[in-house]
Amino acid sequence: MTVNNPNTKKIVILGGGTAGWMAANLLHHYLAQYGFTISLIESPDIPTVGVGEGSTPQLRQFFKTLGIAEQDWMPACNATYKNGISFVNWSEKPGFDEYFHAFPSAPDRQTAAGFLQNCMSRRRGFNVDAHPNRYFLSATLAQQALSPKPKGQATVAINYAYHFDSVLLGKYLAKIAINSGVNYIQARCDKCHNHANGEIKSVELHTGEQIEGQLFIDCSGFRSVLLQQHLAVKFNSYQDSLFNDSAIAMPSNSEHVIQSQTLSTALSNGWAWKIPLTNRIGNGYVYSSQFISADEAEQELRTKLGLLDHADSAKHLSMKIGRVQQHWAKNCLAVGLSQGFIEPLEATALHLVQETIESFVSAFSAGRFTQQHQQQFNQRLNARFDGIRDYIVCHYKINSRDGNEYWRANRHNSNISDSLQNILQCWDQGGDITTEINRQQIAGYYPAVSWHCLLAGYGRFPEMHTAQRQTTTTDDNLQLIDGFIQECANNFQPHASALKFGSN
Ligand SMILES: Cc1cc2nc3c(=O)[nH]c(=O)nc-3n(C[C@H](O)[C@H](O)[C@H](O)COP(=O)(O)OP(=O)(O)OC[C@H]3O[C@@H](n4cnc5c(N)ncnc54)[C@H](O)[C@@H]3O)c2cc1C
Known part of the structure; x- marks a missing residue:
């Protein structure tokens, strides 16, 4: 695929779920300047998946890129702020029946070091407080139903994400895309036609009309009409390590x-x-x-x-759990459920949609709109999917719930990657997790502090030598940390007031 003729720069997106409309907006934003036009085809008879209501902080960047303010999109999608995720009853270790996975922020730099230090001491059997909830500002904001928005003029910006109605978000994004010139076609795609070299030439609608393009974006959901069905790209299932389907x-x-x-x-x-x-x-x-x-x-x-x-x-x-072997094959890029799904535990799907499109645009334009960088792009995305999978698999692998076969089977499952095995071994043997994460070059998927939250949050520690105290982060220091975090938290708006956009 080489797209040099300005008259033939047509992108055809198949599917109008959240992935399709995110792709339409971002591709328009990045590629319209090079003369690309975009059409989006959606079948009125095939519903969108209609779930997926939590994000990671990355979604803030999506709206920023498109120049859309929170007061515009959030009320339209009944959206709320998300400081993080509380995991309840995943562990039966006393004192660890609940923990919070925070999105780390600048103020946590004051406190996270104490947490990491205490994790290390506790892993060596010392009696110190190593529960993550005490060390992260966003855990306190969540506990007190505060928003991540500071009162008055912002002094400290912290990391946060959103909850939203996924159907309304799709409609909102559709409106923006159509207003900016994306051509919307309501029809079912029944067939595809190829060029002699195997690339897709056109999709045929149920009306018989053929829509030609140079680049096809498959956002058709789990059906994966173009990439998996038509181009027969293979799918790697994650079912042997993630049982939920x-x-x-x-x-x-x-x-x-x-x-x-x-x-x-x-x-x-x-x-x-x-x-x-x-x-x-x-x-x-x-x-x-x-x-x-x-x-x-x-x-x-x-x-x-x-x-x-x-x-x-x-x-x-x-749910079809796993990923395709190539996200970009010939002149087709799969985005969203058509490229894979890890399961929604850490609400990462839209993050991956965004990252797929952003990385694709970089690779596509760096290769002067050819497939020159296709292989590196696919390797990068595969590593990304597998890296996120490992963090999610870890939640199941280290559970200490008893009582039924599902949790035991997860705990005893030996189908885990070498990467995850090395992290668990490093943790259990008292090694330095940050060094291990850096050695594996996976900090971009989940940083060391997230691994600490997960492993410490489940109470994955040896028996304590109860008599021994450690002089690292002592009770006095912990009280300083509590005071510091509460003082910071006092500067944030109650969630309910932050959601009243009209009166801000
Ligand atoms: C239980 C569950 C919970 C989830 N929770 C989260 C979460 O908290 N956070 C998160 O980020 N993600 C979550 N997800 C994932 C999220 O829902 C999806 O990533 C997101 O909605 C994007 O879906 P999609 O657009 O790829 O597919 P879909 O929503 O399925 O859209 C597919 C589109 O393709 C069209 N189509 C299909 N075939 C044809 C055809 N032949 N012709 C024309 N059109 C066609 C359909 O009409 C539809 O418009 C969750 C998913 C599940 C299953």
Whole structure:
């Protein structure tokens, strides 16, 4: 594929879910200046997945790139602020039944060193406080239902993410893209036609019309119509290390206080998400169909939520867990569920959508709009998917829940990567995790501090020599840390006020 003729620079996106509309906006933003035009085809008969309501901090950059302010998009998508994720009941170690995975920020530099030091001492059996919640500002903001937005003029900017209604976000992004000139075609793609060299020449709609293009972006969801079905690119399943393959989504009414965190609570055969929006709460159960039936899972979720009236609708979904071997093949790039899905535990899917498009644009333009850098691009994305997978697999591998086969099977599963095995070995043997993460060059996926939060948050420590105290981060220092964090937290707006955009 070489696109030099300005008359033939046509990008065709198949699929109008969140991935399709994010791709349309970003590709327009980066490539319209080179004369590319964009068409997006969406079947009115094939629904979007309609879930996916939590983000990572990366989504802030997406809106910044497009010049869209929070007060514009957040109210339109019933969005709220997210300081991080609380993991509840993943560990049965006393004192570790819950921990918070923070998005590390500048103020944490004052306190995180104490946490890392105490983790090391505790790994050596000393009796020190090494629970992550005490050391991160965003954990306190979440506990006190505060937003990540400072009061008055910002003195310290901290890292945060969002919760939003995914259907509304799709509609919002569609409007922006169409207004900026993206050509929207509502039709089903029934066939593809190739050039002699095997590249895609056109997609054929159910009306018989053929839409030609030079570059095709497959955003058709788990169907992966162009990349996996038409170009037959192979899929690497993660099912041997991530057992969950199904989900149920079920909304419930808002609570009195809108939380500024996602809750992820371990259940009998998976985990439940709780995502607070401004008008409702998004709930769901991600589970493994090998261990529990859809009916039993629905009953368990209903019982947990107190929604026993079956008039409250439940949406059942199947998930294909893994990634394609090549995200960009010939003149086709897959973005979103069509390229793979790791499972939603750390809400990383839209992060990967964004990263796929941004990396693609870099590689595509560096190669003067050819496939010159396709191989490096694919290697980079594969490493990224596998790196995130390992962090998520670790949540299951190190669980200490008893009582049923699902959790035991996860704990005893030996299908884990060498990378993860090395991290666990390093942690258990008292090695330096930061050095190990740097040695493996995986800090870009999850930094050492996130690995500490996870491993310490589950209480993965040896028995303590209770008599021994360690003179690292002592109780006096901890009180200083508590005071410092509370003083910082006092400067942040309550979540409810930060969401009143009209009056800010
Ligand atoms: C249970 C669950 C929870 C999740 N939670 C999160 C989360 O918290 N955070 C996060 O970032 N992500 C999450 N995700 C992932 C997130 O939902 C998706 O990454 C995101 O919605 C993008 O989906 P998509 O656009 O790739 O696919 P879809 O939403 O499935 O869209 C596919 C599009 O392709 C179109 N299409 C398909 N075939 C054709 C055809 N033949 N012709 C024309 N059009 C066609 C459809 O009409 C549709 O518009 C979750 C996913 C699941 C399953």
